[in-house]
Amino acid sequence: MGVGNSDDWGRALDTNRPTVDDIVTVIIEFLAELEQQDAEEVRAELEKAGTDLPVDSILIVEILTRVEGHYGIGIPADAEAARATRSVHAFADAVLEAIIERQQS
Numbered sequence: 001m002g003v004g005n006s007d008d009w010g011r012a013l014d015t016n017r018p019t020v021d022d023i024v025t026v027i028i029e030f031l032a033e034l035e036q037q038d039a040e041e042v043r044a045e046l047e048k049a050g051t052d053l054p055v056d057s058i059l060i061v062e063i064l065t066r067v068e069g070h071y072g073i074g075i076p077a078d079a080e081a082a083r084a085t086r087s088v089h090a091f092a093d094a095v096l097e098a099i100i101e102r103q104q105s
Contacts, residue, residue, distance in 0.1 A: 017099060018071075023092035030066045031088075034059055046088060060085040067091075073098040 018026075025039075028046070032039040064085065068074055075081050075098050084094035 017103065018096070020089070020092045020096055023067075023071075023095045024088050026070060027063060027067060027088050027092060027095075030063050030070075031059060034062060050087075057085070060091070063091075067095055071095060071099055073102055 028043050029039050031046075032042040035042060064075060073095065075084075075094060081094060084090045
């Protein structure tokens, strides 16, 4: 591996990229703020509801706006995005995908 190797550049980008768990934490913090609850309480409630951490569809619009602003991304309003907002983990995956696309453009 020499200096300037594309693998080195890829790793450099990865260090500036949040993980899905980081994004889940941000989403839960925004949910907690909107629901005026402690983030750990919100996480516990979501975990009780299922492994994917399902989220209320009314709250997701506000969360989507906040997450887009927080990460400086745009998530297209299409069927795939609608499916992604059904759970915190699926939503976090969609956010990470948008971050990666932004970094690659």
